[in-house]
Amino acid sequence: MGQTARLGRIAGIPVGVHWSVFVIMLLLVQGLAVVILPGGAPGHAAAVYWAVAVVVAVVFLSALLAHELGHSLVARHYGVRVRAITLWLLGGVSQLDGEAPHARADLLIALAGPVVSLVGAGVFAAAAAVVHALGGGALAVTGLVWLAVVNVLLGVFNLLPGAPLDGGRVLAAVLWWVRGDRASARRAAARAGIALGGVLIAAGFLQVLLTANFRGLWPVLLGWFLVLAARAEAVDTVVRNTLAGVRVGDVMTTPAVCGYTSQSVADFVATVARRHPHRTFPVLDLDGHVAGLVSLTRLGKVPSADRERVRLADVSAPVDPARLLNPATTLVDAAAALPAGGHRLAPVVTEGRLAGIVTHGDVARATELAELGIAPHRDGPAEQDRP
Known part of the structure; x- marks a missing residue:
């Protein structure tokens, strides 16, 4: 699950949101401001309902984050590194870098999130009761009751027995425990x-x-x-x-066809892009370090009259350091580092210099060979899969 926007770090864990969160937040705010809050606390101005709805929706988003932190902190307890937390339509995803050491740990990691949501529901329900007893406004009580209800729904829905929901992970842990x-x-x-x-x-x-x-x-x-x-x-x-045990160095394409930051677009198109059946290329600086990636799409946006003047440094896209792989990296981790769309390519570097590239095609080919019982490996230069 890719992150559309990053929110920062909590306990050292990068936190971000998928685009679907913005959709669900917009719908929640609209439903709260137009239906839920006016129904529970009539008589307020529309602007008040919308303002309270935004606050309640943000608290709900925080509850989703707490749910995922529950998973992540228990995973850390069992020695599993947490790569990131991404919030999305169905709640969130804790991206774990590694496996739980045993089925019991897997079960507890899966249950941690729903437990946090159900405890949160109890806290919101108690807060609603206290506010009501103290004579607080109906608007605050309605918002707190709604938060209690949706946290119950969040906890129960996530316990449905199917991946990627927490209930699916509970099911997998139980089956692992039983079957081994x-x-x-x-x-x-x-x-x-x-x-x-x-x-x-x-x-x-x-x-x-x-x-x-x-x-x-x-x-x-x-x-x-x-x-x-x-x-x-x-x-x-x-x-x-x-692909257990297969390394990036076993399947990477090398030598990788590339361009240079000082090279003009016209020269690159004439000497490299037109001669090789690829859609994306690494771009190196004068020291041989990866400076970015350039695609045929980006090249095509440069007007023909400007291609002699424009350099690859001007049109290449920066490379996320997380996309730079080491030949010793496992292919499973490399598959996670490859973007689902866009360039679909990860440069492989050794001592800061380009050693090759890995594409989705490389991973797919290695998977198919492994399923045939053939250990993927590289025998010298190979034709590059088209990213």
């Missing part, structure tokens, strides 16, 4: 997640057809996200199982 096979347990949880998503989609469409109420599109949307995420979990499980 982690990979098989995760595949079963992913299949359960796909089935659960299909049920939500069907139920949503049925609601729309039978009641003519477009609120049924909510479970359709949730089901759709769940199916996509569950399929991604299934692919990740296959990759981790088949």
